Amino acid sequence: MNKIFSYFLIALLLVACGSSKKVTTKKRKSSPKVIVKTTPKVETPKEKEVVVEVIKPNTPEVYANKTEEYIAIYSDIAQDEMRNYGIPASITLAQGILESASGQGRLSVEANNHFGIKCHGWTGAKIYHDDDASQECFRKYKNSKYSFRDHSLFLKERKRYSVLFTLEKDDYKNWAIELRKAGYATDRKYPEKLISLIERYQLHRFDAEVLGKATANNDKHIVVKGDTLYSLSKKYNISVSELKSLNGLETNDLFVGQVLYVKPIPKDF
Structure with missing residues (x-):
């Protein structure tokens, strides 16, 4: 009996030891999968070159x-x-300048009156200006071209100027x-002043053009970079002073782009 009891105790001890040696293993958690999404490379189209035309102002x-x-x-x-009324363009321009x-x-500036024509029964717009007397009446025009036309009519329609139209x-x-002589101006030097302007600025060239006596386009030169009066004088065989x-130049x-006349018009046309 004692033997059996001893065996029983030994068996219990072995079972206890076996249970104490049992190791509980924990299951490792696996690392979460990292999914990397790759976006396909999309090539952006190259920007087209845009050519911008720069227009320079005149x-x-x-x-x-x-x-x-x-x-x-x-001058035009x-x-x-001159074509319509027979008055030399040179005379009209010289009078207008003067x-x-x-x-x-x-x-x-204020009346578009280029010839100092006074009212003389004028029924249009007027302007008052000191001249031979204080606050004299002068004609006023809407546009300068009407002043030029009125100048032509003023000379053409008055008998005292009729002798002018017998001249070349x-x-x-x-x-x-x-x-x-006809009384257009009181200044004794009026003729000399007109002639001086005509010859200084070669205004008679416009008469020659109307009469078909002017030379062709080879009497003009358009200035380019590097041109000087001296170089042009050599090119066209004309002196700098001429x-x-x-061209009515006061300096060199x-x-x-400047247009220069390079051939003098003969005095006798």
Whole structure:
């Protein structure tokens, strides 16, 4: 009996030891899978080159002086009046330059009156200005071209100027003299002033063009970079002083694009 009990105790001890040695293993948690999504590379289209055309504003003409500018603006009108009424364009331009101070005088600026024509029964707009007497009445025009037309009619329709139209259309000297004699101006030096302007700025070239006596386009030169009066004088066989006189230049300065007359018009056309 004691033996059996001993065996029983030993068996219990073995079972107890076995249970104490049992190791509980924990299941390792697996690391979460990291899914990396790759976005396919999309090539962006190259930007098209845009060519922008830069349009430069028109460069205003530059003139040697106000008289040159006046001639450039009104020479075409003066030539049209010559064709229509037989008054030399040179005379019309010289009178306009003299009477309007090259377009800078009050009458021309405020009344578009380039020839100092007084009212004399005029029923249109008027302006009052000190002249031979205080606050005399002068004609006022909507546009300068009407002043040129009225100048033509003023001479053509008055008998005292009739002798003018017996003269040759290119005889600017006698036109200037007869204007003074007919009473157009009181200034004794009026003819000399007109003639001086005509010859200084070669205004008779416009008469020659109307009469078909002017030379072709080879009498002009358009200034390019590097041009000087000296180089042009050599090129066209003309002196610097003649070039300046022909174009009414007061200095030796030139600018690109400037149109110069390079061949004098013969005095006898």
